[in-house]
Structures are given as C-alpha cells and as structure tokens.
Amino acid sequence: MGSAYASTLPQLGTLATKLDRDIWRVSNGMLEIKFFEPGALVPPLEMFDAVRAGAIDAAFSSPGFWGNKVPALNLFAAIPFGPSAQEFLAWIYFGGGQELFNEIYHANGIHSLFCGLIAPEASGWFRKRIRTVDDLKGLKMRFFGLGAKVVNKLGVITSRLTSGDIFVAFENGEIDAAEFSMPAIDMKLGLHRMIKNYYFPGWHQPATLFELMINLKKWESLPASGKAQVEAVCGDNIRYGLAEGEASQFQALKTLRSKGVTIRR
Numbered sequence: 001m002g003s004a005y006a007s008t009l010p011q012l013g014t015l016a017t018k019l020d021r022d023i024w025r026v027s028n029g030m031l032e033i034k035f036f037e038p039g040a041l042v043p044p045l046e047m048f049d050a051v052r053a054g055a056i057d058a059a060f061s062s063p064g065f066w067g068n069k070v071p072a073l074n075l076f077a078a079i080p081f082g083p084s085a086q087e088f089l090a091w092i093y094f095g096g097g098q099e100l101f102n103e104i105y106h107a108n109g110i111h112s113l114f115c116g117l118i119a120p121e122a123s124g125w126f127r128k129r130i131r132t133v134d135d136l137k138g139l140k141m142r143f144f145g146l147g148a149k150v151v152n153k154l155g156v157i158t159s160r161l162t163s164g165d166i167f168v169a170f171e172n173g174e175i176d177a178a179e180f181s182m183p184a185i186d187m188k189l190g191l192h193r194m195i196k197n198y199y200f201p202g203w204h205q206p207a208t209l210f211e212l213m214i215n216l217k218k219w220e221s222l223p224a225s226g227k228a229q230v231e232a233v234c235g236d237n238i239r240y241g242l243a244e245g246e247a248s249q250f251q252a253l254k255t256l257r258s259k260g261v262t263i264r265r
Contacts, residue, residue, distance in 0.1 A: 001033050002041040002050065004061040009163060010184045010248065015116040015210060015241050016060040022233045031226050033058060044162055051213045052109045058214045060115065064145035070108070074146045076101055078205035085117055085207035085242055111219035115234035116210030119245030123199035124179030125191050129264070130199070142166055142178035147204030163189060170194055179204065182245060183252035192261045199264050200253065
C-alpha cells in the first residue's frame with residue numbers, strides 16, 4: 001500500500017499505519033496490507049494510475065487528490081462551507097453517496113473504501129495578515145481540492161504541493177501562504193518556525209474524508225470474509241480519526257500560541 005502521507009504525520013499518516021496494523025489483527029494474520037512511505041513505491045500523485053494498472057495493490061489518500069482526473073471526486077473529500085462530519089457520513093451511507101463513489105471508481109478499475117475522517121482544518125498559514133479580500137489578489141498559496149477553486153476566483157494563485165514540499169516552498173519564496181490540515185498535523189510540518197499568522201477554523205474543509213484505494217481485480221479476488229474485514233477496519237478508522245482529531249485540536253492550538261503564533265479568525 002502506497003501512501004500520500006508520511007507515517008510521522010499525526011492522523012494522516014497514523015491512520016494509514018493503523019490500517020496496516022489492524023487488518024493483520026482482525027484477520028488473525030490471514031490478510032496483510034503493508035504500508036510504504038510516500039514515494040517508496042510510486043510518487044504520491046501517481047498512485048491513482050498505479051492502482052488502476054495494478055502496479056501497486058492499494059494506496060491510502062484522499063479522493064480530492066484525483067480531482068484533476070475525475071472532478072466529481074472532489075465532492076467525496078471535502079466541500080467548502082459544506083456538511084459537518086455527521087451530515088457527510090449520512091449522505092454517503094444513506095443518501096446515495098456510496099453508490100456514486102463506487103460507480104466512479106469501478107469505471108476506473110479501482111475499488112475505494114472510505115477509510116478515515118478528520119475534524120475541521122485550519123484556513124492556513126500566511127506571511128502577512130489578511131485584512132480585506134483585496135489582500136488575496138496575486139497571493140501564491142498551496143491549496144487543495146474545491147477550496148482552491150474558491151480562492152482562485154478571489155485572485156489567489158494556487159498550487160498543489162505534497163506535505164514534504166510546503167516548508168521548502170515557503171523557504172524559497174515559491175508560496176506566500178499554505179493550507180494543509182488541522183493544527184496538530186500542521187504543527188508537525190514545522191511551519192510555525194517561519195510563519196506566524198495562522199487562521200482557524202477553516203471554511204474550506206469542515207470535514208475531510210480519506211480512502212483506501214484497491215485495484216478492482218485484487219478486491220474482487222478477496223473472499224467475502226476478507227472484504228468484510230477491510231470494511232470493518234476502515235469503518236473503525238473513521239470513528240478513531242474523528243474522535244482523535246477533535247481531542248487534539250485544543251492542545252495543538254495552545255502549543256502553537258506558546259511558540260509565538262497568532263491565531264486569527
């Protein structure tokens with residue numbers, strides 16, 4: 001299993017490694033999903049094609065990574081000013097979302113399972129304080145998913161950088177601002193060491209879903225019990241991720257403040 005996130009990243013990476021560990025435990029060692037760090041198998045942004053072709057069996061990511069290939073997948077990652085986690089899950093499991101998700105992925109030779117969910121993200125890190133909408137014009141910013149389309153209309157120039165590239169992009173002046181994730185995760189990237197304006201909460205990702213993509217033929221070859229075990233572990237990842245995210249937000253914000261970061265709304 002390739003991953004879009006390093007194992008050291010709270011939640012994003014640890015949910016992927018939890019999946020690795022739990023599927024072995026739940027199946028009593030009969031089924032193994034082995035985690036590989038980003039880039040160890042294929043570059044993260046090439047995982048969709050690699051899973052589709054069978055070059056790798058599976059990958060852990062967010063559907064929004066593939067919005068440039070299938071724009072509708074953005075709706076299954078995060079929606080600006082959109083539903084809460086509870087509303088998102090209600091639509092997926094009882095409002096037809098899951099069926100649409102399967103239709104999109106199966107047409108591309110992939111079976112994908114919702115396999116993680118995190119609390120609201122921050123609006124991002126900014127070199128300079130944003131006082132008016134005009135301050136956004138010409139701003140170079142790392143942004144993800146549908147939120148990027150919103151700020152594009154306000155004159156922001158967006159780029160989609162992976163987590164490992166954001167710090168360097170700030171350092172060399174490639175970007176003026178960046179959103180990545182929630183406070184506990186952002187803190188791990190170390191952005192607070194150079195950027196001190198942090199806007200929270202985020203409007204662009206009130207809840208963010210993650211996925212386990214599996215090559216469709218590989219998925220269909222699994223016995224019913226194996227499929228049920230993967231589904232159960234992914235369902236538990238959703239529960240765990242949401243609870244852990246909410247629990248970690250306050251302490252992370254408190255720590256960032258102690259390091260000289262100004263939390264703005």
